[in-house]
Amino acid sequence: MTLPALQFSDDQAEAWDRVAEVLRGAGVDLLEGTTLPAASGKASVLAVVGKAGSGKTMLLAELTKALAAAGVDTISGDYEGRRRKDRRTLAILAPTNKAASVLRGRGVPATTIHRILYTPVYDPEYEKIAEWLAGNGDRPEVEGLTDIALDRAKAFYDQVKSIPGALAAAGLRGSDFILGWKRREDPLDIGFIDESSMLDERQYEDLREIFPTLILFGDPAQLAPVGQSGEMVFDRLAEGRKLTLNRIHRQETDSPILDLAHALADPALDFEGFERMVADAARRDERVQWAERVDAGLMARSPVLVWRNQTRVRLIQAFRAAYGAPADELLPGEPLICDGIELPLKHRKKRIDLEARGLIKGAQVIYLGPGKKPGFSRLHVVGSEDPLVSAASIIKIEQPDTEEPFIPYAARMGAAFLHGAAVTIHKAQGSQWEDVQVFAPDLFVAARMGRTEAGLPLWKRLAYVAITRAEKRLHWVVRNRLARPAEALGVADLPRTSSVLSLDPVEAG
Secondary structure, three states: OOOOOOOOOHHHHHHHHHHHHHHHHOOEEOOOOEEOOOOOOOOEEEEEEEOOOOOHHHHHHHHHHHHHHOOOEEOOOOOOOOOOOOOOEEEEEEOOHHHHHHHHOOOOOOEEHHHHHEEEEEOHHHHHHHHHHOOOOOOOOOOOOOHHHHHHHHHHHHHOOOHHHHHHHOOOOHHHHEEEEEEOOOOOOEEEEOOHHHOOHHHHHHHHHHOOEEEEEEOOOOOOOOOOOOOOHHHHOOOOOEEEEOOOOOOOOOOHHHHHHHHOOOOOOOHHHHHHHHHHHHHHOOOEEEEOOEEHHHHOOOOEEEOOHHHHHHHHHHHHHHOOOOOOOOOOOOEEEEEEEEOOHHHHHHHHHHHHOOOOOOOEEEEEEEOOOOOEEEEEEOOOOOOEEEEEEEEEEOOOOOOOOEEEEEOOOEEEEEEOOEEEHHHHOOOOEEEEEEEHHHHHHHHHHOOEEOOEEHHHHHHHHHHOOEEEEEEEEOOOOEEOOOOOOOOOOOOOOOOOOOOOOOEEO
16 A cells, blocks of 8 residues: 555554555545445444554544545534535544644644534524535525625635634624534544543443444553543454554654653553653753742643642642632632533533533633623633633632532532642543643652552553653652742733634623
């Protein structure tokens, strides 16, 4: 088989050939660059697994390009036009907004699993515009919209393939053209799922129902979802359905962070020996920092990663005290983590709306200020294509040594949040930040306890996940102390506009 211009390693080339074989069986020939209409048949699942730096994302990106060259359309959760029998489609999905944004930053048009599982229902009048923009209909005449507004929508869509963004450019609000959201019932075509080690059984079964051809990309060394006994969804695939990438593709000048991550595979390495390796790496390379204190300034945008919940709560309190945050309210710029949507069944549409806008459990959010309605908060959803949201909020600030959290803002129902200046390593999976602080005293405790998960020392799994969250610099924090911030907390560093619906952030409660 002729491979892309990019030179693959042997294991990547083998994985490419196996994925291409599965796609050819589904009617998409990467070698010939041709497609056939999808045929009904037995569903196919294949997994490509490998540790950090093994080239999974590179392979996913090149496969995406090859599918596009073969005429396969990449879809998102924004809008789907009328179906054509001969149309072949690909969806590239991740469990969280942050994980999807990491892929988008590398040129891969990814969206979240939630955005595909739940689809928008468009007002019929504005659906005419969507069909026209997607190339499936004639230029419409819509009462209240001028030709200039339609031209603005077309110009936007030609540059950014987003129907909601184009309609927003025409001056429409999301509530004008989206009537609600519904759970998808009809199947799609080909699905690429990144960070599949984070999938739980329910998500996996939903994806198998939706995609006849499903390719999973995951890291077997990460932490399995809570409640799955250390097992990941791809662990049960039959022999030959799981491909392993072994070679490590480092940066041009090598990566000391990846070197540390893969050193953890040595069964003879203990915690003290690993810390000596970190110290040696820090002396040689500025990308590894031996830190005596936690940096409060970094915590505002990239949470310090911990193992124990009590450590998380104490660091959050120290962060708020360092910035002089009042006990009874939040400061603009404080980070939050979505802890789920608390809405009764009769408000299912509102729940789906919030989830579709990125407020899913585990989403990172920056508090911008109070909303226009009591109990509402203005929020920036980190990693979302449409980050500006105003939502009914239940914000919980946990206190050390107390079971009941302090709640500075509480609507009767809506999105629930915890503070996000520190998070557990489990919750950090799927995310990456330029700078990552790892709280080493917690990992020392895990090592002393001698706990294991799936046959491996727990401290090694925790350390592996934590340090591979760092894109550029790893800060190994060795003391239980906090350095005061150099400047006041704010939101000036956040994008001021959004390509989708930012002209009128939606009050969804």
